[in-house]
Amino acid sequence: MSISDAVIHRLPVYYRYLKDMEKDGIVQISSHELGRRMNITPSQVRQDINSFGGIGRQGYGYPVHELLIHIGKILGLDRNHNIIIIGAGNIGGALVGHKSFESNGFKTHAIFDNDPKLHGKELSGIPIYPMDDIKNFIKKNKVEIAVLAIPAEAAQKIADMLIKYGIKAIWNFASLDLKLPSSIAYQSVHLSESLQTLSFKLLHMNENNESNEKH
Amino acid sequence: MSISDAVIHRLPVYYRYLKDMEKDGIVQISSHELGRRMNITPSQVRQDINSFGGIGRQGYGYPVHELLIHIGKILGLDRNHNIIIIGAGNIGGALVGHKSFESNGFKTHAIFDNDPKLHGKELSGIPIYPMDDIKNFIKKNKVEIAVLAIPAEAAQKIADMLIKYGIKAIWNFASLDLKLPSSIAYQSVHLSESLQTLSFKLLHMNENNESNEKH
DNA sequence: TAGATTGTTAATCGATTAACAATC
């Protein structure tokens, strides 16, 4: 049975909590206690972990380290991923500088940008190349993942090009929905939408919600 | 009846599509055509729009401009929001530079950082101040929204402080789940989790999905 | 009027929660 979409989005959250627990020296955790920390029900924890072939023991709980390794493998964090970033603007610059990606096996090898003034320069130690070099770079460096940190107007055309050159996954920061073949892994971060959702919550805060519970 | 969580997250998407259509001179749209563009069912479009008191006409469809204005009001995009950013690092720097926020009424007034070397400097024309100035700045400038672009270790403490000083909404980029009073609007952007989800999809691409449809 | 398309109710689907027997 395949892993449901809802569970896929919780997997990185489990990973994060388990990592913190391992760091704190916790070796065993029950669905009840893990659910309490993550603010979900123990039932959901057990259903989730079972859906990806988890490894619990009755009367004991789940071994933190083994579960962490297991989820890491499912997420592909046990291998290295070669990344390029398209666009040396604000977002592109922020992402190269982000240390935590590399610790999970995501290594950025180059940034590509249209602006000739940037070519030969670096951002956080990663070189910036002209767009024309993308094709050869992908081949030579076995790049699987491309980050789109460019304006929405250019994004679809660039995405099509990247796929033609062999890119297998696109992490999109442009404010549009790309049309891609279903054989390409695709994930977007829509910052404007996230901020607008926050704005909605701010505006409608008092309507439902008079209680004092934490969220 | 209140707007469901699923709909809340689709509202900014409707807004984006409608904005594009208006720019293209489209004045009217049917649920069928809007659903086709957004890749959801016409039924869902109608249910969604009805749930927030939409304004369709039988036999005609939805007036693009009116619907856009209506959704904009629900999202709070018809007013100005004062923002401060905590943390002048990569993420903070990327967000100040992001032009599109301001066009929706989100105005960043200041950045705060611990590093004394940055005080008095600017990022994209926005001044960087010491953390000690936060309290007075929030009061004086009627700041509602704070962006947390700081390491996870410091985030909870800073969030608590911001709330004490009157912040009403927190946009969190730190890699943790904050514990906040339910009276505070809260939205996180978890970049690492998004990248890990992409990695999962990349790894498991061929398992379910042999078709050629676009996604 | 006829055709198109909404608003809304009913049916379906999927995800979450509850319950409990199995078992460490």
Add this chain to the structure above:
DNA sequence: TAGATTGTTAATCGATTAACAATC
């Protein structure tokens, strides 16, 4: 063994889709 906790089936809940009468 007794207690704890999983694995798993059943019940519930909510969201999506389908259907169709209302109406522009």
